[in-house]
Structures are given as structure tokens and as C-alpha cells.
Amino acid sequence: MRIKDLLNPKSICLNGEAKDKNDAINKMVALMANSGAVSDVEAYRRGVLVREEESTTAVGEGVAIPHCKSDSVKFPALAAMTVPAGVEYDAPDGEPVRILFLIAAPNSKDNVHIDVLSKLSVLLLDENFTADLLKAKTVEEFLAVVDKAESAKDEKDASQEKSSGFPQVLAVTACPTGIAHTYMAEENLKKAAAAAGVTIKIETRGSSGTKNELTDDEIAHASAIIVAVDVNVPMGRFDGRKVIQCRVSDGISRSAELVSRAAKGDAPVFSASASDVSSSGAEKKSAGGTVYKHLMTGVSHMLPFVVGGGILIALAFLIDGIYCKMNGITPDGTFGTMTAAAAFLKGKVGGVAFGFMLPVLAGFIAFSIADRPGLAVGFLGGAMAANGTSGFLGALVAGFFAGYTVLCFKKLFSSLPKSLDGLKPVLIYPLLGMLVVGLGMNFIVEPVVGAINGWLNAGLNRISGASAVLLGLLLGGMMAVDMGGPVNKAAYVFATGMLAEGHYNIMAAVMIGGMVPPIAIAAATILFKSKFTAEERKAGPVNFIMGLAFITEGAIPYAAADPAHVLPSCIVGSAVAGALSMLFGCTLMAPHGGVFVFPVVGNPVAYIIALLVGSAASCLMLGILKKKVA
Numbered sequence: 053m054r055i056k057d058l059l060n061p062k063s064i065c066l067n068g069e070a071k072d073k074n075d076a077i078n079k080m081v082a083l084m085a086n087s088g089a090v091s092d093v094e095a096y097r098r099g100v101l102v103r104e105e106e107s108t109t110a111v112g113e114g115v116a117i118p119h120c121k122s123d124s125v126k127f128p129a130l131a132a133m134t135v136p137a138g139v140e141y142d143a144p145d146g147e148p149v150r151i152l153f154l155i156a157a158p159n160s161k162d163n164v165h166i167d168v169l170s171k172l173s174v175l176l177l178d179e180n181f182t183a184d185l186l187k188a189k190t191v192e193e194f195l196a197v198v199d200k201a202e203s204a205k206d207e208k209d210a211s212q213e214k215s216s217g218f219p220q221v222l223a224v225t226a227c228p229t230g231i232a233h234t235y236m237a238e239e240n241l242k243k244a245a246a247a248a249g250v251t252i253k254i255e256t257r258g259s260s261g262t263k264n265e266l267t268d269d270e271i272a273h274a275s276a277i278i279v280a281v282d283v284n285v286p287m288g289r290f291d292g293r294k295v296i297q298c299r300v301s302d303g304i305s306r307s308a309e310l311v312s313r314a315a316k317g318d319a320p321v322f323s324a325s326a327s328d329v330s331s332s333g334a335e336k337k338s339a340g341g342t343v344y345k346h347l348m349t350g351v352s353h354m355l356p357f358v359v360g361g362g363i364l365i366a367l368a369f370l371i372d373g374i375y376c377k378m379n380g381i382t383p384d385g386t387f388g389t390m391t392a393a394a395a396f397l398k399g400k401v402g403g404v405a406f407g408f409m410l411p412v413l414a415g416f417i418a419f420s421i422a423d424r425p426g427l428a429v430g431f432l433g434g435a436m437a438a439n440g441t442s443g444f445l446g447a448l449v450a451g452f453f454a455g456y457t458v459l460c461f462k463k464l465f466s467s468l469p470k471s472l473d474g475l476k477p478v479l480i481y482p483l484l485g486m487l488v489v490g491l492g493m494n495f496i497v498e499p500v501v502g503a504i505n506g507w508l509n510a511g512l513n514r515i516s517g518a519s520a521v522l523l524g525l526l527l528g529g530m531m532a533v534d535m536g537g538p539v540n541k542a543a544y545v546f547a548t549g550m551l552a553e554g555h556y557n558i559m560a561a562v563m564i565g566g567m568v569p570p571i572a573i574a575a576a577t578i579l580f581k582s583k584f585t586a587e588e589r590k591a592g593p594v595n596f597i598m599g600l601a602f603i604t605e606g607a608i609p610y611a612a613a614d615p616a617h618v619l620p621s622c623i624v625g626s627a628v629a630g631a632l633s634m635l636f637g638c639t640l641m642a643p644h645g646g647v648f649v650f651p652v653v654g655n656p657v658a659y660i661i662a663l664l665v666g667s668a669a670s671c672l673m674l675g676i677l678k679k680k681v682a
Contacts (some may be wrong), residue, residue: 055130056174056199063131063192070139077101077118078323080131080154089129089156090544096124098154107574107590110143119155119397129156130172132194134186138595144586147320175201180542183282193319218273219253221245221264221314226257227300233530233536233605237280237303243466251313257285276314283349284420287322297323301537305612309542322406327476337502337562343452344538349420350451351545354413357405358548359644364402366652368394409552410438416452421455422462425477429485430454436493444549449497450489457492458485488667513554520634525559526563528666532622534607535569548643556639560653564633564663565626567646569607570599571663572670573618578680579671583678602646614678629666636662 060637063083068206083095090096099120104110105636110116131154138148153172175181181201223241225429227233238254245252253270256263268289271277274295277283280303287295296310296319303310313319371389371394376383381390388397411434418430433450437443458481471479515523530543576582577592584592588610598606609620639654653659 054199055175055202056195058128058130059132059195059198060089061191062086063129064194065133066188066191066194068133068135068137069137072139073104073141074101076106076116076133076149077140077154078153079206079377080118080133080152083131083133084129084154084156087129087131087156090124091126091128094126096120099124100154100400104386108142108144109151110141110172111176112143112145113177113179113182114138114143114147114180115140115151116143116152117155117176118175119157120153121157121159125158125161127158130154131156134188134194136186144590149390151185153175157512171288175205179493181281181451181660214622218270219251220275220276221250222251222270222274222276222309223252223254223278223303223314224257224266224281224285225254225303226283226285227299227536232302232565233282233300236605236608237300237307239313241254241280243309246312247308248315248351250311252311254582257281257283258390272476275317276309276319278314280310282343282345283352286494288402290322294319294324301608317602344541346417346420346452346455347448347545348541349588350413350417351541351548353416354409354548357408358389358551359642361402361404361406361409361583362551362642363645363652364397366649367408367643368398368402370468370652406552407438408422410434410444410447413444414447414454417448417451418455418458421452421483422458425462425485426455426458427499428482429458429489431488433489433493433497434483435499436490436498438499438552441505442493443502443505444499444552445505445508446497446501447492449501450493453492453497454485454489457488461485474640508551509555512550512553512558517667521559521631524561524630524632525627526630526633527562528568528633529623529627531604531630532561532567532569532607532619535622536613540604544643551641551643556641556654557634557637559643560638560640561630561633562661563602563640563646564638564659564666565630565644566604567602567663568626568629569604569611569622570595570623571611571667572599572674573607574599575667575671576674582676582680583675584594584610585681602644617677617679618674621670621677624673625666625670627666628669629662632662632665633659638662 063086065079067081068079068151070079078097081093081100084090084096085093085405099122102119103120108116111119128644131607133152135150135152141149143149143403153176172304178201181197184192184197184201188197204407223238225241227237233587234256235258238256241252253266254614266277266289271289271293274293276296277290279287279290279295280296280300283298286579294317296314297428298306298310307569334523365388368389372383372390374379375391375394377388383390388398411431414434414437415427415430418433430451433454436448437446437450440446442449447557461481461484465476468476527543527547533539543562544564545561550558574592574595577589577595581589589636591609595606607618607622612621636655636658640652641650642649650656652660
């Protein structure tokens with residue numbers, strides 16, 4: 053099927069006129085009715101208008117593609133109209149629309165027309181094509197322009213497919229939490245590739261697993277592979293290939309540069325050693341960057357246990373709290389296990405899941421350093437920290453201690469005969485690694501780090517009043533400094549670690565600090581429209597959802613576009629919210645979830661007030677500091 057097959061000559065109007073957007077849509081619907089593709093014209097018109105209310109279908113450069121998929125459509129069809137004088141259509145670039153294509157798609161499983169319509173959308177990005185459409189004096193000439201452009205594109209696509217059949221550039225994206233940065237980098241790399249005319253395939257390693265995994269054939273034929281990650285990903289498959297390794301944030305902010313380099317093959321050849329088949333994305337790793345990468349690998353694997361277990365434990369306390377209020381009982385030492393439901397949630401499920409926190413953290417830090425042989429040794433060190441006095445800090449030390457211990461053994465025994473390779477990971481490394489780490493934890497880490505941990509906990513237990521507010525101010529502000537970067541993660545990891553020590557007020561201050569930036573930006577795009585571009589205003593309301601879900605990264609595009617004004621505004625609001633949370637004595641046992649875990653927040657009404665005040669402060673600062681856009 054070709055574009056011309058969907059265009060009925062009766063549904064084409066040249067040199068048309070329209071007073072406004074609604075008038076243009078009404079005329080386009082009337083043209084579509086001439087094709088006989090619509091059984092219920094009014095139902096179809098309503099569908100087109102409903103879609104238009106969601107967001108404008110003008111794509112810029114004087115083009116609009118209104119559309120509707122409906123039961124009122126009998127078969128796929130197109131209608132077209134040229135408006136040389138232009139019509140105001142709320143286009144993202146502010147330009148009047150001069151060419152309109154209306155799409156009618158049936159609600160059926162047969163989607164053969166989708167490829168045709170996608171091809172039309174791509175053709176309309178070509179200025180020469182749209183100029184030729186506007187010059188057409190007859191319907192026949194209009195159809196000839198469409199047919200000629202489509203044929204040229206088909207020939208070009210066939211030529212490219214014949215020459216390779218594989219994407220020119222490959223990419224892998226992954227972030228510690230696998231929620232926002234992973235997919236934002238994917239989207240920006242796709243856009244950059246489309247703008248550069250480069251074919252790309254992107255493997256995402258998010259919280260829901262690996263999607264769109266790269267094949268060996270694709271890797272062999274790619275000009276280069278972009279690895280934009282902040283955690284370990286399998287790298288052995290890229291041995292001998294050109295690879296650009298970078299942070300996942302670079303995949304968001306430097307996508308055009310990365311795609312351009314990859315398309316030209318401007319990248320070093322990657323060499324995988326037997327002990328380094330997993331890697332993060334730092335092209336030039338500093339000592340701090342390496343430590344951060346290993347730490348984030350541990351944190352990313354630890355989080356599901358902390359989130360799930362923490363929420364279940366918090367629900368247990370909520371149930372017992374309701375029980376005590378209903379029966380006028382004063383909570384005692386069994387609070388959290390007073391009722392059967394609470395005892396099950398806390399003692400048999402949530403508490404068990406939460407108990408994996410420190411072993412998993414240490415285990416996957418060691419895994420990041422020494423690959424699989426380090427996993428079991430790291431788990432042992434983390435379990436000893438959890439059952440001893442060193443706690444979260446001890447687990448951090450145990451993870452690095454275990455990883456580098458196993459790494460030393462791997463180098464020490466590298467000269468052994470290959471016939472013994474099978475024994476190394478299952479006998480030599482775990483046996484010697486556990487012995488060394490066990491001795492080190494028992495005689496060095498536990499006494500030293502345990503004392504430090506005890507001092508820290510005693511200090512945190514004593515803080516109140518101005519000290520607590522100051523801590524909340526600091527941690528809340530840190531969450532907005534780089535919105536998912538090292539400073540943000542430092543505050544978050546500290547708060548998560550303090551959950552294991554029973555300091556639930558710190559987690560509350562950190563989460564509220566991370567919620568403020570997206571919410572404030574969303575509000576500012578509505579209240580101070582002149583300070584944002586049309587594209588930013590349209591994307592703004594989505595940040596309400598991201599902020600309420602504790603996804604700070606939704607504010608990154610706005611911060612990247614105007615860091616001098618956006619970052620100070622967000623930092624101040626987040627700091628205010630964190631300080632108020634500590635002042636009000638709000639607590640939280642779940643390290644993620646945003647508004648969805650508010651029912652288990654201690655002092656929830658005050659927590660909401662703190663969130664509103666912090667968001668309002670950031671919003672007002674954005675309105676004052678940001679300059680009007682032209």
C-alpha cells in the first residue's frame with residue numbers, strides 16, 4: 053500500500069482558506085467524508101477534536117497532521133488541504149500551518165496503513181517536499197508530487213537495507229534505579245539519530261529488565277556502540293568493537309554529539325579482559341567515579357528489598373496504630389506485631405525482605421568490582437555487618453573489601469593451569485575470599501566501623517530542634533543539586549542506610565526534597581507561561597506526576613536549558629521542604645514511592661504542608677529569576 057492509495061482525489065483541496073484551527077478541522081473532516089471512509093461523520097469529528105485537545109497535531113514547519121482512530125472509520129484514508137495564506141494552529145514553533153493531512157484509521161488489528169502514515173510523517177519533514185505540495189496547481193499534480201517523493205524514499209530505504217540490513221549505531225542505557233535516566237537517555241538518543249538521519253537500536257536496562265537486547269550480528273555490523281550507563285552492564289560482547297563509554301546523563305545532554313561520533317566510528321576499540329567483562333560508562337574513570345559506579349551497582353540491586361520490605365513494615369505499624377486508637381490502647385514494645393496482620397507483614401514478610409538489604413548491598417558492590425566470584429564473598433561481609441554493630445557503614449566497607457580481595461586472588465592465581473579454571477570461581481575464590489573477609493570483618497571492620505557507627509547513631513538520636521532542621525535543610529537541598537547525579541545519590545544513599553538504623557525522619561526529608569523540583573517546575577509552567585518555551589509549557593504538567601512519584605529527573609531538561617536560574621530555585625525549595633519535614637517530625641520507612649506511600653508517613657498532614665511550601669518557594673523563585681523567552 054502506498055500513500056497515494058489512501059488519498060482520494062475528492063478528499064484533496066488546493067489553495068483552501070480557514071479562519072482558525074476549528075474551521076480548518078471542520079473543512080478537513082468534510083473532505084474526509086467525501087472519500088466514503090467514514091460511516092459516522094459527527095463521531096469521527098468528535099474523535100479528531102478530542103485528540104486535538106490532548107496536544108496540538110501541528111508538527112512545525114507549517115505542517116499539521118490531525119488524526120483519529122475510531123470505530124466510525126470503515127477503512128484507512130487520508131484527506132489533504134493546502135492553505136497558502138496559513139492558519140493559526142497552535143504550532144510548537146508558532147508558525148501558521150499551510151499544509152494539513154487528516155488521517156482516518158479504523159479500530160482493527162490490520163495495521164498495514166501504519167507504515168504508510170509513518171512514511172508520510174517523515175516526508176513532511178522535508179522542506180522541498182512541502183514546497184512542491186504548495187506549488188501544485190491541480191489535484192493530479194499534487195498526487196504526482198506525493199508519488200514521486202514516496203518512490204524516492206522507498207529507493208533510498210531499499211538501498212540502505214541492502215547495503216547493511218543492520219542499524220548503523222547501537223546504544224545501551226542504564227541508571228542505578230532504572231526508572232527515569234535510562235529511558236530519557238534512550239529517547240534523546242533516538243531523537244538525535246532521527247535528526248542526523250542515522251539508524252539506531254537502543255538496549256535499555258531498566259528496573260523492569262533488559263529490553264531491545266542487542267544481537268551479535270548487530271554488534272558486528274555497527275559502526276560504533278554508545279554505552280551510556282551508571283551501573284555495570286555486560287561488556288564482553290563488545291570486545292574488539294568501537295565503543296563510546298559515558299555517563300547516562302551524557303546520553304541525555306550530549307546525545308547529538310554521541311550519535312555523530314558513533315556514526316563516524318570516532319571511538320576507541322574496546323578490549324575485554326577475563327576479569328573485566330562488565331563495565332560502567334565512564335570513558336575516563338577517576339578514582340571517585342569508579343567508587344561511585346561500584347556503589348550505585350550495589351544500591352540499584354538493594355533498592356527493591358528496601359522499598360518492598362520498608363513499605364510492608366510501615367503498613368504493619370499503620371495497622372497497629374489504627375488498632376490502638378480504636379481500642380484506646382497505649383502502644384508498647386510489641387507495637388508493629390500487636391495484631392495478626394501486622395505480625396505477618398513485619399515479622400514474616402517485610403522484616404525478612406528488609407533483612408536482605410545489607411547483604412545484597414555488599415554482595416553487588418563486590419560483584420561490580422570482581423564480577424561473579426565476588427558476589428558470595430560480598431554477601432558474607434554484608435551479613436556479618438548486618439548481624440554485628442557496624443551496620444550500613446560496615447556493609448559498604450565489606451562490599452569493597454570483598455570485591456578487591458577476590459580481585460587480588462584472581463590476579464594471584466591467573467598463572468595456574470587452564471585445567472583448573474573451573475575450580476577457581478566455585479572453590480578457590482569463595483573459600484579463600486570468605487576466610488580473608490571473615491577475619492577482616494571480625495577483627496578490623498566490626499570493632500573500628502562499629503564504633504564509628506555507634507557514635508553516628510548516638511549523634512543522630514540526640515539531634516533535635518535547630519540541628520534537625522539544619523540536617524533536613526542540607527539533605528533536602530542536596531536532592532536538587534544534580535537531580536539524580538552523585539550529590540543527589542549521596543543524600544539518598546545516606547538516608548537509605550539510616551533506615552536500617554531506625555532513623556526514619558531522614559528518609560522523609562530526603563524524599564520530599566526530591567519531589568519538589570518537578571512539582572515546582574510544573575506549577576511554574578502554568579503560572580509563569582512567558583518564562584517558558586511552548587514545548588516546555590506542554591511538557592510541564594507531566595512533571596506533576598513525576599514529582600508526586602518521587603522522580604526528580606523530570607526536572608532535568610528544564611535545569612539543563614537554564615541552570616543558572618532553575619537550579620538555585622529548586623535547591624532552595626527542596627531545602628525548605630526538607631527542613632520543614634524534620635521540624636514537623638515526619639517519618640518514612642519506605643525509600644521510594646512518593647505520594648503512593650503517604651499513607652505510611654508519620655504526621656502525613658504536616659508532610660503535605662512541607663511539600664506544598666517547598667514547591668511554592670521554588671515556583672515563585674522560578675517566576676522571579678527566569679527571564680521571559682522570545
